[in-house]
Amino acid sequence: MALIHPTALVDPAAELADDVSVGAYTLIGPEVVIGAGTRVGPHCVIEGRTTIGRNNEIFQFASLGAAPQDKKYAGEPTELHIGDGNTIREFCTFNRGTAQDTGITRVGDDNWVMAYVHIAHDVQLGSKTILANNATLAGHVHVGDWVIVGGLTGVHQFVKIGAHAMIGFATALAQDVPPFMMVDGNPASTRGFNIEGLRRRGFSRERIAQVKQMHKLIFREGLTMDAAKAQIAALRGGTDAEGDADIALMLDFLERAKRGIVR
Structure with a gap:
């Protein structure tokens, strides 16, 4: 049986693997699916059509699967998919997709997501990325594998960031970043390529x-x-x-x- 703290509220219809642990005062909704080995900290809210894979570590106060912050959203049955082996730190917010896109916000595998990161509706985040504190990905942003996004960076909606790119601290990113490049600044500028x-x-x-x-x-x-x-x-x-x-x-x-x- 999943290791659920007695103060947590887990809907009976939610599907949790036998070894999932859920911390105190966490709320998990009826359409949530959580895979084996995942640990959910205290005071989290996981709702909507949210599927979370194996061996994820979700720290306290995360909000996953809430309705998108999009005024066009009219209650469509959209989803959030999170892969395996991700670390999701305190106060992160990942929203579900919208009907205007694929309807699914996707997070890949082995990502290191630091505190206060926002992943908006329809974002497609690859694997093995690092998103530092307060990085904000607006709606429909696509991020390739191995990307690093510096703290306090804002990424405009529909921007694409190629694999192996690195975005510096406090960058205002409103255009696409080709693979391998290093970008920072406000306005953003390409400084070189990510040799290290x-x-x-x-x-x-x-x-x-x-x-x-x-x-x-x-x-x-x-x-x-x-x-x-x-x-x-x-x-x-x-x-x-x-x-x-x-x-x-x-x-x-x-x-x-x-x-x-x-x-």
């Missing part, structure tokens, strides 16, 4: 050199975006399959960027 992060993730020297070349073509050569994409595409065909995958990741992102990219 790539080293820590085991990127070879050849892959890092190729990322450096992509950064140069986009931000340092004065090329149009179409010209930069053509020259990045021409880098393909080397002996490193992972390097070709990095190029494909960049080209796909640039094709899908709709708000312009941070320069």
